[in-house]
Amino acid sequence: MQNRYPPPKLILKTRLNPEAKLNLNTDPAFLPTVQSFIEKTVLAFGLEAKGALALTLAGEEIFNYLCDNLNLGAEIKINCRKGSCYSAVDFILPLKNLALQAFNLTATIDVDNEESLNEMGLLIASRMVDHMQISHNENGNLQLSLRKDKEYPKITAGGHPLRTPAAAPFSIVTPDTEELKFFVTASHLYTPSAFLPHDFYYPGKIVDMVNAGELHAAIIRDAAGAIGGGIVWRWYSAKMIECCGPFILADQTAALTPEQRRTAARDLLEYCLNKIARSPAVGLISLTPGPDLPQNHFEALGTVFEYHNNAPATEIKALFRLLQEDPGTIAWAHPEIEDFLRDEYRRLTLPREIRLSDSSTGESQTDFSVLTVDTDSNQSRKKVTLQPLWAGADLEKNIADHIALFNREKIANIYCTIDLGQSWQAAFTPILHKKGFQPRLILPYGGQGDLLIFQKTAAAETGPVL
Amino acid sequence: MNPNPLPLDDLVPEYIRHFAAYIPSKPDDELKKLYGCDPLYRLNNNENPLGPPPAARAALKDFAPYKAAIYPSGDAWHLRRALAQKFDLEPDQFLVGNGANEVIAFVIKAFCQEGDNIITADKTFAVYEWIAEFSGFNARLVPLKDFSFDAQAMLEAIDERSKIIFICNPNNPTGTYWHKEQLTNFMERVNGRQIVVIDEAYCEFVEQDDFPDGMKLIRRYPNLVVFRTFSKMYALAGLRIGYLAGSMDVVDIIRRTCVVYSVNTLAQSAALKALNDDQHILRTREHVKAEKARLLPHLKSLGLEYQSGEGCFVMIKLPLSDTLAYRKLMGRGVMIRSMTGFRYPNWIRVSIGATAAMSAFAEALTELINSHKGIT
Known part of the structure; x- marks a missing residue:
């Protein structure tokens, strides 16, 4: 039987972060196409089989839901994207609004309620992926994004202090893969975990993010090649960059004098600032400023309290600085x-x-x-x-x-x-x-x-x- | 759904997609409302507080409105002749643009193609880097050394795809300069393989004997291109007019990318009258000298490090974020340039303005530093 709609249009692009796009209509007859497109694409992106299956099933549920809830034959787009440490599927829909309450983390299905059952697919999809996002894209269309993260081995914090701590003077460089992993791992030895980004437990993920350009890193190295610390930064929003660090790999009694330590931290931060100074970013934030962050480069935004099990709450001061003159x-x-x-x-x-x-x-x-x-x-x-x-x-x-x-x-x-x-x-x-x-x-x-x-x-x- | 959504991903080159548009500051009336200040002293753009030379003022005053209906000279015919006479070159060795920024674009378009690069410093006038980047060419940025262009490092940055080297002399924002011997040594070592642009936007402010006059070096170095502007010393920034000079062969190439008719009649007339007013230059230099003599000891008394070289500006290092300082000073009606965008975080650049403006700046800065000391 001839299809009522034009055949799905497939566009493949090869870039730093590759993507594949499928244009088709909301017709259940296309379900195998959608399933095959998502599965084959995310496998080609390198997502492991288990993750690819989860993302495919989630995509199927979304497509089914759309077929049930949009006009038959409505034109939609499906976009598979490869990120540094994840694969994502976007559904771009020809409308501004859709009942998506099942995307709430708290959603439940009432099996006796037909309307509620209709949303079962969305609920299933939302539980199969690691991140979901609903947004309006630049053309004003509704975009549902499903994301499945790659799995990485977690390191355990601890280990032994560095045998040969780095000594000033330092030069600032972009680390290679092994240096980056060394810096990330060693940071746990010298910086309280409250100040470290959670991703620092996954050095492989940090490497992938840096290689994909989603995270940027700089380290300080002495003349003998010993690593003395580093800083990482990434986009926090369309206009703001977040930095984590500087983290100096030395305890307070180590080879560095307090002045050398301050200088190393300042140089790392200024290196980061100079790298982003002429970027589209308008500001830099530090949401968990560590002990080495040069605070005179920042402004205090305010304080949040972190409540702990069996311990008093701690205060976390968030800091920021603008990179440009504020236009209001x-x-x-x-x-x-x-x-x-x-x-x-x-x-x-x-x-x-x-x-x-x-x-x-x-x-x-x-x-x-x-x-x-x-x-x-x-x-x-x-x-x-x-x-x-x-x-x-x-x-x-x-x-x-x-x-x-x-x-x-x-x-x-x-x-x-x-x-x-x-x-x-x-x-x-x-x-x-x-x-x-x-x-x-x-x-x-x-x-x-x-x-x-x-x-x-x-x-x-x-x-x-x- | 829009039946024909713009396929911007496909239409827009990668290097444009990731480029941030420069957002100029809002007009004064908007800024006054935004920051609740009045008056507002603009000390951010290195403008000349004395205004245009008298003959240029007269030309502006006498401009007959009917001339607005008529296209200007498409290639600034009379102005190029006057420039040729002043600098002992041929008229066809000059190209006039809508501000010096436009002539930067002419040069890059004339000499660069896909895969080429330009070389300049990391902490200098940003427009060389911007135009190269948003035209799809790589800008190789060589770190300054002791606030100055590092000749050796720039030479080492050259590869077979390097087409243009931009030197800002004196450098904005540090005020440092290459003296004659440094410049000629550099030109010798480049040995004609690349175009070397010497941006002399602030040259009229320099009184040092060893400062090189690029115009006099054009005959010796046919790969040398000199930029000058009427925006700074001649105070015609609002009219947008600047120019370049070079050897006949090089300018002939650049002319092919030059947008004719981009310089308006008013700008050409005023520039023509301003060009030979040497008294205006002397008066401006005296003013800059006198105000720097008032400002620098004050900065010292506040315990602030500063960098003051040639030109009508001073860089000041602050113990706080420069962008915070900008907002605080704006609240006091003083507008300076925050320097993070120049890759000098926590530095500001203040232009030498009128005496009243400089007094307002000194007072506002003192208050800012004292209140900051109170916090820390």
């Missing part, structure tokens, strides 16, 4: 947060026009909200960050369900970020307040506009978390 921007705010924002913007000397969002005008909204959850599973600071993807009438319940889930998982550090550049997110503020969240800090240009980071206070609403 708009911050959309709910009236409840206006005073906080004005005070913070005044303290930070950031020129902002605060526009109040009015939620009392009675327009209709979708029934369901969607939140994404970013998880940092570092055992010393187990934490989650909620981000709004979709506003909806059930927002308060949705947030409450997420909090309850985190409480059951004994996750004490719960954050929520609001993008002040997106007016619709202002509506989250009163609900977050009600649920025990407090605004902690503003991250300039952390999203489309500035990000406002809320943290759930430990003892609010549901009683002590731990």
Whole structure:
């Protein structure tokens, strides 16, 4: 039988990060095509068989769901991308909105409810992959992205101090693969784990990220070739770069004088700054500034508290600096947060026009909200960050369900970020307040506009978390 | 769905996709609103606070509106003749552009093709690097040595695909310069294999006897191209007019990439009148000298390291982020240049402005440093 629609159009590209695209219509007859396309492509990208199968099954579920919920024959695009340490599948849809509440981490299926069963596929897909994202792409179309990470062996922190610590003077270089792994592994010896990025437990992943250009690294090396420390940096948002480090590989009594240590750290940071100075980035942030970070290059954004099992909470000061002269921007705010924002913007000397969002005008909204959850599973600071993807009438319940889930998982550090550049997110503020969240800090240009980071206070609403 | 979405991924070259557009500062009225300051002293663009020379002012005042309806001389005919007379060269050895930035683009377009590179310093005027990068050519950046262009390292950076070497003399932002012997030694060692551009945007500010006049070296080195501008000393920045000079053969090549009619009539008229006003140069030099003599001891008293060479600007190292300093000083109505973009994090560059502006800067900087000491 002849197909009712044009045959799927396949485009293959070979780049640093290769991708393959499939254009087709929402017709169940194309399901084997979709399955085969995703599986063969991500296997070709190097994803292991187990991960490829999971991503393929997730893709199948999404396609089935779209066939059931979009008009028959709607044109969609499927894009498989290879990242440094993952493979991803994007579904680009010809619409602005879709009931995607099953993407919430807290979603459950009611087997007696047909409408709920319809979303089973989405729920299954969401549980099969490591990351999901729903966004609007540059053409205003809805994009569902599924990502499966490559697996890497984890190193155990510890080991023996370096036999021959590096001695000044140093030169700053881009490390080769073995030097990079050495620096990452040795960092655990000299820097408390709270200051190290979680990925530092996976040196192979760091190498892959650097090779793919998703992470950048520099190390200091002495004349004998000994490595004295390093710094890594990567894009945090479209406008902001995050640095981790500098981490100096020496204890406080080692060969380096305090002045040499400060100089080495400053040189590493300035090397990073000079590399990104003429990039599209407008700023550099350090969300877990370690003991060696030269603080006079930064501005204090604010403090968050990290709650620990059986230990007092610790304060983490987030730092940032702009790379350019601030051109000013708009911050959309709910009236409840206006005073906080004005005070913070005044303290930070950031020129902002605060526009109040009015939620009392009675327009209709979708029934369901969607939140994404970013998880940092570092055992010393187990934490989650909620981000709004979709506003909806059930927002308060949705947030409450997420909090309850985190409480059951004994996750004490719960954050929520609001993008002040997106007016619709202002509506989250009163609900977050009600649920025990407090605004902690503003991250300039952390999203489309500035990000406002809320943290759930430990003892609010549901009683002590731990 | 848009039936024909723009296939930007396919249309846009890779080197453009990853290039960040330069966002110029907002106009003064917007900045005053944004930062809540009035007045606003602009000390960020190295403009001449004395304004254009008197004859140029008169030319601007006398400009008849009907001339706005008529195309300008497409190749700045009269101005090129005046330049030729002043520098003892031929008119066809000059090309006039819409600011010196435009002539940078002319040269790169004329000599570079896919796979070629240009060589310049890492901490210098950014436009050489930008134009090369967004044209798809690699900019090889050689680190400065003691705030100066490192001749040896630049020579070592040359390979078979190196087409142009850009030297900013005196260098913006450090104010250092190559003296005659350094420049001629460098030219000898390049030995005509590459085009060497000497950007002399600030040369009229230099009083040192050993400072080389690029115009006088063109006959000896046919691969030498000299850039000059009317934006700095002659205070015609708002009209956008600059020029290049070189050997007849080289300029003949560059002319092929030159956009004619890009320089407006007003700019050509004012530049023509400004060109021979040596008194204006002397007055400006005196002003810069006097203000630097007031500023530098003040910086010293604040315990600040600075770099002050030739030119109408001074670089200052701060004990805090330069971009924070920019915002704090803007709040006090003083606009300086933060230097992270020049790859000098925590440095600022202040232009030598009018006396009142320099006093406002000194006061605001003092307050900034004292309040910072109070915090730390």
